[in-house]
Amino acid sequence: MSFWTVVVLCGLAMLIGAIVQGIIGIGMALLASPFVALIDASLVPGTLIVCAAVLPAMTLVKEHHDIDWKGLAWALPFRFIGTAIGAWLVVVMSVRHLGVLMGVVVLAAVGLSLLRWHPTPSPALLSAGALVSGISGTATSVGGPPMALVYQHQRPSMIRCTMAVYFLIGSLVSLGSLLLVGELTAHQVLIALSVLPFVAVGFAISIWVRPRVNQEYTRYAVLVVSALSSIVLLVRSVI
Template sequence: MWGVVFVAGAVVLVGALVQGAVGYGMNLVAAPLLALLDPALVPVPLLLVASGHAVLAMAREPADTDWRGVGWAMLGRLPGTALGVLAVATLPQRPFTALVGAAVLICVVLSVTAWRPRPVPGALIVAGVASGTLGTAASIGGPPIALLYQHDTGPRIRGTMAAVFAGGSLLSIGGLALGGQIGPRHLLLAAALLPFLVLGFLLSGPVRRVLDGRIRYAVLTVASASAVTLLVRSAVS
């Protein structure tokens, strides 16, 4: 068991470093690998440690958070979470995952060429719906919102994404707790992974300063990797 925890911790460390530097990406790195190591590691333990990461990120760059944008995104995330649950229950997983991956990749290509997305209220509500749906159904909910903020500064992207993730995680944890799906083992696994999360977050400090001059490229790279991961997952699952 401790060998699995150590390997899982290394995965969480890398995910925490990526998310701490770019603003999102932990689930892209951690969710598929943790599920292979031990299905009990997802979603509850990962969700719990990801909540801790969001709190740390908010505390590190509190002045740069776009709280108005967070409110609009969370307004969309509520129905989006319900749509994600419905998608899991009713839609074939492989075609849905492929469709999501293709949609994210198309958005990346458009934003590189002609589309200049901005975090205005209507776009944030739509992105919140997409984020809630994708995060619930495919464990990758960051790209829709991150793409809207790609032209902002690194601190603004990280602070805003952290606040959205904190709110979304609280909703998810509350729902899982009410459903009786959080048990002592989940709490123990999350506690064992927490030191790795903190270490990865601390290591992201110097990395984020390097990336801040090219944060848009980092955002687009992580979004592209998310899309490719979903396409590969749909092809091999």
């Protein structure tokens, strides 16, 4: 497969993911990672994490008025701890086994949310969600759902703004960790830079769609995307 064929195919997957994440705050890594892995498995997770750092920056340029700084103060230290654990697990543990574990954890959280569990961004939940997110995001490139589930009952703008700060900082830390352990390659970065125009177009489309999506739809979208992420991780890890 030629370089530009890989760029176009990966770019289309990123474009769709950017539309979803631009609307509800998560989704790009989930929707793009299975296709990127099929196109070129060597691009995961590096290429996805590079793009996952750029898209939140676009979000914050457009929308930054509703950030939950207090919640981030609890979450980010545990995100860093989870990132270190995730980078270590990439080296010593089978990604397949790790994907199964993370998929089960997220799917269980979605199941509880559909029953009577009404999570709020408490220090305990933020810390636990960020820890799991850091491990999963660094090892599998899908780290958003644990934190998004904690914020699922909050305003759509708060979810987008807070998750954008969280993703931006977390992605930069994950990239540094992967670079440190030798798992971030020049090829991954080159493909990521080449598909950024697709990400920008997807984000622009999401801005047009946002006013047509209310809070309850956003919550259900978060649950659907989170459930899909766990299923994708499980299938990808078992096959």
